[in-house]
Amino acid sequence: MPNDPLSLGRASWPSWAEFLRQHHLEGLAVWVIEAVGPLAILGAQALYLGGPLIRPVLSDAELSALAGMLEDQDELRNFTAFLREKGSL
Numbered sequence: 001m002p003n004d005p006l007s008l009g010r011a012s013w014p015s016w017a018e019f020l021r022q023h024h025l026e027g028l029a030v031w032v033i034e035a036v037g038p039l040a041i042l043g044a045q046a047l048y049l050g051g052p053l054i055r056p057v058l059s060d061a062e063l064s065a066l067a068g069m070l071e072d073q074d075e076l077r078n079f080t081a082f083l084r085e086k087g088s089l
Helices: 005-022 026-049 060-071 073-085
Strands: none
Touching: 005 026, 005 060, 005 073, 026 060, 026 073, 060 073
């Protein structure tokens, strides 16, 4: 298991992409990520604050990885490229 949040986040991308694909949300996810741009950091803060409510769905490590990705514009761009590359967009 990767130790740093960036590696953990990227290791989670396939499962996140599969979840989005299963629920037909990958296009919406890409659109939202691109539309909110720099405001994604507010989403990260909401994840940190809402952690106790989200923990039944995401582990602490996944929650931290997702919030970390929202704080990093380059990682958001890389994740949207990953979603597109996986064939559904």
